[in-house]
Amino acid sequence: MLRDIYNRPARDLRISVTDRCNFRCTSCMPLDKYVWIERQEILAYEEIARLARLFVSLGVEKIRLTGGEPLLRRGLERLVAQLAALAGLKDLCLTTNGALLTEKAAALRAAGLRRINVSLESLDPEKFRRITQRGELKRVLEGLSAAKNEGLAPIKLNAVIERGVNDDEILDLVEFARGNGFAIRFIEYMDVGNVNDWRPDKVFSKREILARIQSRYPLREAPREDPTAPAVDYEFADGGGEVGVIASVTEPFCSACTRVRLTAEGKLVTCLFAETGHDLKALLRGGAGDEELKQAITAAWSGRNDRYSEQRFTQIQSGSECQRKKIEMITLGG
Numbered sequence: 001m002l003r004d005i006y007n008r009p010a011r012d013l014r015i016s017v018t019d020r021c022n023f024r025c026t027s028c029m030p031l032d033k034y035v036w037i038e039r040q041e042i043l044a045y046e047e048i049a050r051l052a053r054l055f056v057s058l059g060v061e062k063i064r065l066t067g068g069e070p071l072l073r074r075g076l077e078r079l080v081a082q083l084a085a086l087a088g089l090k091d092l093c094l095t096t097n098g099a100l101l102t103e104k105a106a107a108l109r110a111a112g113l114r115r116i117n118v119s120l121e122s123l124d125p126e127k128f129r130r131i132t133q134r135g136e137l138k139r140v141l142e143g144l145s146a147a148k149n150e151g152l153a154p155i156k157l158n159a160v161i162e163r164g165v166n167d168d169e170i171l172d173l174v175e176f177a178r179g180n181g182f183a184i185r186f187i188e189y190m191d192v193g194n195v196n197d198w199r200p201d202k203v204f205s206k207r208e209i210l211a212r213i214q215s216r217y218p219l220r221e222a223p224r225e226d227p228t229a230p231a232v233d234y235e236f237a238d239g240g241g242e243v244g245v246i247a248s249v250t251e252p253f254c255s256a257c258t259r260v261r262l263t264a265e266g267k268l269v270t271c272l273f274a275e276t277g278h279d280l281k282a283l284l285r286g287g288a289g290d291e292e293l294k295q296a297i298t299a300a301w302s303g304r305n306d307r308y309s310e311q312r313f314t315q316i317q318s319g320s321e322c323q324r325k326k327i328e329m330i331t332l333g334g
């Protein structure tokens with residue numbers, strides 16, 4: 001199996017199918033104008049499926065489709081069908097802002113998708129609009145119902161918590177999730193990309209998130225099925241479901257990070273905070289055979305020494321700043 005410099009395998013592949021998005025979330029890509037990847041540079045579904053097959057042959061077990069907003073890519077169900085049929089793949093998931101789920105849920109389910117994650121940062125329509133700049137809460141809530149009706153399960157909500165913006169909604173979000181049978185994962189606000197104006201004091205920490213939840217719902221730590229998964233899961237003591245917290249800032253987990261990313265333009269990226277990627281598209285379109293592509297993937301992963309969140313943690317402790325020109329999250333796939 002593929003191993004990097006710190007002996008970490010490549011188990012989870014995140015595929016960004018487009019860098020385009022119908023939202024402009026303040027936490028991710030607030031800019032109105034952005035230089036989008038040219039259409040002809042975006043990998044075709046057949047190209048993505050071929051690379052995915054090679055990644056699986058090298059040890060990848062889980063694939064997540066993301067972006068940008070993956071549901072903006074036309075005919076996504078065709079890609080889902082190809083990936084769902086991959087021998088050896090144990091899990092296929094999709095992360096979406098949910099705005100187009102009403103239209104897409106049935107086709108995705110029919111193509112073989114079983115579960116989804118939906119990002120939801122606020123239940124207040126006006127605040128939702130402020131956070132996403134273009135989103136309409138009603139559409140996302142309708143999308144969630146459509147996904148549930150189509151039998152997608154489990155449905156997990158992802159909520160990034162930014163201090164002073166939506167930390168006051170943690171209990172509302174928990175109640176909404178519990179009331180609808182959704183799992184929920186809170187995510188510490190991260191310094192992804194270069195334009196979200198991140199500062200350490202905007203991070204509402206895992207400790208604070210848990211304290212807020214425990215003030216109403218006692219929790220107990222759940223047994224971890226996958227010790228490398230970034231979210232530590234908790235169960236409500238009253239049996240009302242589960243909640244996770246992804247504490248990338250206050251409890252970094254780089255030493256267990258098994259995530260490899262493929263951008264919409266075919267670059268292999270070894271960290272969410274990377275400055276560059278490894279171009280697989282040039283090889284793919286230059287006529288490379290499977291073995292040559294596998295060698296390129298192996299070479300990129302074997303040289304991986306990323307541990308940005310651990311370095312950031314040390315820097316925050318020492319009061320210094322992380323300065324790095326990163327690839328935008330919208331491009332490399334959240």
Ligand code: SAM
Pocket residue numbers: 021025027028066067068069070095096097117118119120158159160187188189190191192196329330333334
């Ligand atoms: N557009 C889709 C969505 O929003 O779900 C998929 C791509 S989005 C980049 C993937 C995830 O990144 C979402 O769950 C989003 O909430 C999360 N995210 C965005 N900005 C973030 C930040 N600053 N820190 C942590 N997570 C963030």
Ligand code: SF4
Pocket residue numbers: 021022023024025028029067068069097119330
């Ligand atoms: Fe928001 Fe997701 Fe779009 Fe980023 S990619 S702006 S998190 S909807």
Ligand code: SF4
Pocket residue numbers: 253254255257258259270271272273306307308309310
């Ligand atoms: Fe993985 Fe990079 Fe995040 Fe560390 S900072 S957990 S290496 S993606």
